Amino acid sequence: MRKCVLTMMLAGALSAQSPVTFDRILNADKEPQNWLSYSGTTRSQRYSLLNQITPDNAKNLELQWVFQSRSLEKYESTPLVVDGVMYTVQNPDDVVALDAATGRVFWTYSYPVSPDARPCCGRLSRGVAILGETLYIGTIDAHVVAIDAKTGKAIWDKEVGKAASGYAITHAPQIVKDKVIVGMAGGEYGIRGYILALDAKTGKEAWRFYTIPGPGEPGHESWAGDSWKTGGASVWVTGSYDPDTNLTFWGIGNPGPDWNGDNRAGDNLYSNSVVALDADTGKLRWYYQFSPHDEFDYDSVQVPVLVDMPWQGRQRKLMMWANRNGLFYVLDRVNGQFLMGKPFVKVNWMNGFDERGRPMKVPSAASSKTGTLILPGNQGGTNYYNPSYSPRTGLFYIPSWDNYSSLYVKQDQDFVEGRTFGGGGPRPTTSAPAVGGFNFRSDDDIYGAVRAIDPKTGEKKWEFKMADVTDAGILTTASDLLFSGGREGYFYALDARDGKLLWKASVGGAVRSGPMTYMVSGRQYVAVDAGNSLFVWALRQ
Amino acid sequence: MKRICVFFLAAGALLAQHEYGATDIENGGRQYTNNCVYCHGPEGDQIPGINLLQGKFRRTLSDDDIAHIIREGIPGTGMPAQNMNEGNARTIVAYLRSAASVPASTATGGDAARGKTIFEGKGGCTGCHRAAGVGSRIGPDLSDIGALHRAVELEQSLVDPGAVVLPQNRYVKVVTKDGSAVTGRLMNQDTFTLQMIDSQDHLRSFTLADLRQHSVVTTTSMPSYKDRLSSQEQADVVAYLVSLKGARKP
Numbered sequence: 113m114r115k116c117v118l119t120m121m122l123a124g125a126l127s128a129q130s131p132v133t134f135d136r137i138l139n140a141d142k143e144p145q146n147w148l149s150y151s152g153t154t155r156s157q158r159y160s161l162l163n164q165i166t167p168d169n170a171k172n173l174e175l176q177w178v179f180q181s182r183s184l185e186k187y188e189s190t191p192l193v194v195d196g197v198m199y200t201v202q203n204p205d206d207v208v209a210l211d212a213a214t215g216r217v218f219w220t221y222s223y224p225v226s227p228d229a230r231p232c233c234g235r236l237s238r239g240v241a242i243l244g245e246t247l248y249i250g251t252i253d254a255h256v257v258a259i260d261a262k263t264g265k266a267i268w269d270k271e272v273g274k275a276a277s278g279y280a281i282t283h284a285p286q287i288v289k290d291k292v293i294v295g296m297a298g299g300e301y302g303i304r305g306y307i308l309a310l311d312a313k314t315g316k317e318a319w320r321f322y323t324i325p326g327p328g329e330p331g332h333e334s335w336a337g338d339s340w341k342t343g344g345a346s347v348w349v350t351g352s353y354d355p356d357t358n359l360t361f362w363g364i365g366n367p368g369p370d371w372n373g374d375n376r377a378g379d380n381l382y383s384n385s386v387v388a389l390d391a392d393t394g395k396l397r398w399y400y401q402f403s404p405h406d407e408f409d410y411d412s413v414q415v416p417v418l419v420d421m422p423w424q425g426r427q428r429k430l431m432m433w434a435n436r437n438g439l440f441y442v443l444d445r446v447n448g449q450f451l452m453g454k455p456f457v458k459v460n461w462m463n464g465f466d467e468r469g470r471p472m473k474v475p476s477a478a479s480s481k482t483g484t485l486i487l488p489g490n491q492g493g494t495n496y497y498n499p500s501y502s503p504r505t506g507l508f509y510i511p512s513w514d515n516y517s518s519l520y521v522k523q524d525q526d527f528v529e530g531r532t533f534g535g536g537g538p539r540p541t542t543s544a545p546a547v548g549g550f551n552f553r554s555d556d557d558i559y560g561a562v563r564a565i566d567p568k569t570g571e572k573k574w575e576f577k578m579a580d581v582t583d584a585g586i587l588t589t590a591s592d593l594l595f596s597g598g599r600e601g602y603f604y605a606l607d608a609r610d611g612k613l614l615w616k617a618s619v620g621g622a623v624r625s626g627p628m629t630y631m632v633s634g635r636q637y638v639a640v641d642a643g644n645s646l647f648v649w650a651l652r653q
Numbered sequence: 654m655k656r657i658c659v660f661f662l663a664a665g666a667l668l669a670q671h672e673y674g675a676t677d678i679e680n681g682g683r684q685y686t687n688n689c690v691y692c693h694g695p696e697g698d699q700i701p702g703i704n705l706l707q708g709k710f711r712r713t714l715s716d717d718d719i720a721h722i723i724r725e726g727i728p729g730t731g732m733p734a735q736n737m738n739e740g741n742a743r744t745i746v747a748y749l750r751s752a753a754s755v756p757a758s759t760a761t762g763g764d765a766a767r768g769k770t771i772f773e774g775k776g777g778c779t780g781c782h783r784a785a786g787v788g789s790r791i792g793p794d795l796s797d798i799g800a801l802h803r804a805v806e807l808e809q810s811l812v813d814p815g816a817v818v819l820p821q822n823r824y825v826k827v828v829t830k831d832g833s834a835v836t837g838r839l840m841n842q843d844t845f846t847l848q849m850i851d852s853q854d855h856l857r858s859f860t861l862a863d864l865r866q867h868s869v870v871t872t873t874s875m876p877s878y879k880d881r882l883s884s885q886e887q888a889d890v891v892a893y894l895v896s897l898k899g900a901r902k903p
Binding site (some may be wrong): 128129196209211213214216217218219224245257258260262263265266268269373380 | 691846850875
């Protein structure tokens with residue numbers, strides 16, 4: 113046995129490194145030792161089949177290595193691991209290749225960010241994509257760069273948006289067949305958002321879908337006057353893909369100006385929606401809008417989670433979605449049919465759905481000059497934090513904020529290209545969430561939690577409550593483990609069946625990323641970014 | 654250590670200059686490539702009115718002046734302050750001063766298109782090197798070599814490839830405990846581990862304790878093209894290499 117392990121270790125250094133074909137990405141479940149795309153698989157369940165680390169032995173997890181990024185920015189990325197090599201980012205847009213077993217660096221690609229870049233909410237990247245032997249990163253100055261995964265040299269660099277006007281890319285690209293798909297951030301600058309696909313080999317644009325319909329297109333009437341030109345509708349996180357329907361699904365951000373809807377009367381499509389696009393052409397197949405005519409910054413910056421399971425007596429292809437607006441949704445992902453929507457945190461802006469699944473907004477739920485108290489507050493019931501679905505437990509896990517409200521205040525604001533275009537803003541109604549430091553909140557105050565719900569009913573099964581709020585994603589595994597963390601600076605393992613705490617580590621900085629797991633030379637590792645560093649654990653040997 | 658005394662004319666005035674060692678100059682070259690080349694270019698001539706590597710500035714500058722500008726920048730211009738200590742700034746000064754005393758490339762008058770043909774054909778360069786996504790990775794990727802190095806340096810590498818081998822381009826040979834030998838281009842090393850890219854384009858990481866031996870390969874596997882290519886062909890290849898500015902244009 114010992115000899116076998118040694119052989120495997122040496123073989124690790126010799127492990128075959130073959131190009132990451134799209135077929136491999138589609139069938140990532142067949143190689144759970146790797147993590148080939150931002151959410152692990154195209155279904156984005158963040159559920160790993162690795163099971164070496166279990167509820168029984170999780171207490172033996174031991175820190176293996178740390179990668180300290182040379183950046184003080186929030187570290188929100190999920191790394192990739194391909195055949196023993198890890199690829200992560202160093203904010204804002206450097207890419208680093210490391211030995212996944214030791215953390216030692218093979219190469220670093222340093223991207224020179226334009227001084228025009230002005231992304232809202234962090235000068236950062238949430239990760240890279242890989243196809244073949246090429247990595248792809250979207251940058252905060254709205255470029256997409258193809259990088260040789262073996263050498264770290266740039267192959268092509270394509271400008272896809274005007275950084276000086278607020279266009280940016282902060283999410284990991286999505287790969288579908290021979291295309292690299294990205295969406296524009298910049299909703300706080302009055303952009304007109306779009307999603308585009310580039311040819312992976314050349315960077316040539318293959319298609320573009322505007323997230324705000326132009327004149328003559330269906331949905332254009334949902335914007336008053338010229339408001340569509342500056343209506344935002346950004347993309348902040350990576351979409352999901354269903355090969356059976358060839359649909360790529362993307363969550364769309366808030367309309368702009370964020371907190372004042374007076375000059376954009378209408379539903380403001382496709383802000384705060386999920387759009388289902390034909391992956392070959394970019395044509396819209398269906399959409400569902402979670403929060404029509406939003407004034408609370410409820411953008412749908414969540415990764416669509418795709419699940420096939422029985423629903424009310426018949427097998428269906430579903431999409432599960434815990435939204436920033438505080439509601440958990442189940443949709444039919446073939447046609448966008450609304451199947452269920454239920455609050456997973458306290459919500460006061462709506463009180464039900466009509467027969468078509470449109471939320472019934474409470475009449476008083478509108479931003480005002482004097483301020484309107486709305487639950488959930490501006491950061492939402494959840495946000496960009498990655499949820500997880502475990503086919504083993506059948507539960508959907510949400511990083512959530514509860515007892516959370518904001519006072520929404522609107523102000524008049526004229527659009528000036530390249531300047532922020534918010535139209536007011538939220539005010540805190542409870543003690544401000546602390547970043548590090550000390551917490552003195554009572555039990556009634558806002559709190560963060562890992563919340564497990566039954567997707568068939570939307571009912572809470574259990575929760576793991578934290579003293580502070582959380583920006584951490586969630587990972588589940590085939591051994592019924594759940595990994596997550598929070599703003600307090602803990603990374604921990606729970607029993608995915610009941611939420612029991614099994615292990616924790618103090619990482620000295622907020623966990624703001626989605627954890628992932630991989631295997632090298634027969635040893636399972638768990639990785640997460642926290643603070644400014646990437647931490648990796650494995651079982652003590 | 655060999656000492657090199659560098660004197661040079663700056664805007665017609667000879668100022669009191671420092672004496673720099675070869676190590677300072679070499680380190681300064683790396684600092685220049687890492688910090689300055691993106692705006693100033695490998696020849697130091699990308700900013701109008703300035704040629705750093707020929708000692709041409711907009712006003713007379715002493716070594717102290719240059720080091721100060723490197724560290725503090727020039728307010729109101731595109732020259733930013735560098736997060737750099739005095740010592741490293743001084744090595745850049747050393748590099749600039751020494752470069753001004755090096756003759757320019759003799760491989761002039763080359764045609765980049767012809768050079769590309771030679772690079773990918775007769776020269777057999779893609780057997781080891783990669784440029785713009787084409788070629789082997791066992792040798793250094795040259796996709797942006799023209800943005801990083803001067804024509805005179807590229808010419809030297811072509812005719813005398815062993816003269817200057819940058820640390821990141823060294824080859825290393827390891828022998829595992831089972832006797833397997835692996836040779837590759839060194840990417841990183843530390844007290845306990847070593848990383849390389851091998852001849853199969855695999856990224857390899859070794860724990861030194863698992864190795865029987867490891868050593869830097871002191872001879873270059875690249876042949877000299879001094880007699881393999883004519884002077885014109887050499888000039889063509891240099892012109893092609895100079896044209897390789899990478900994926901992003903400054």
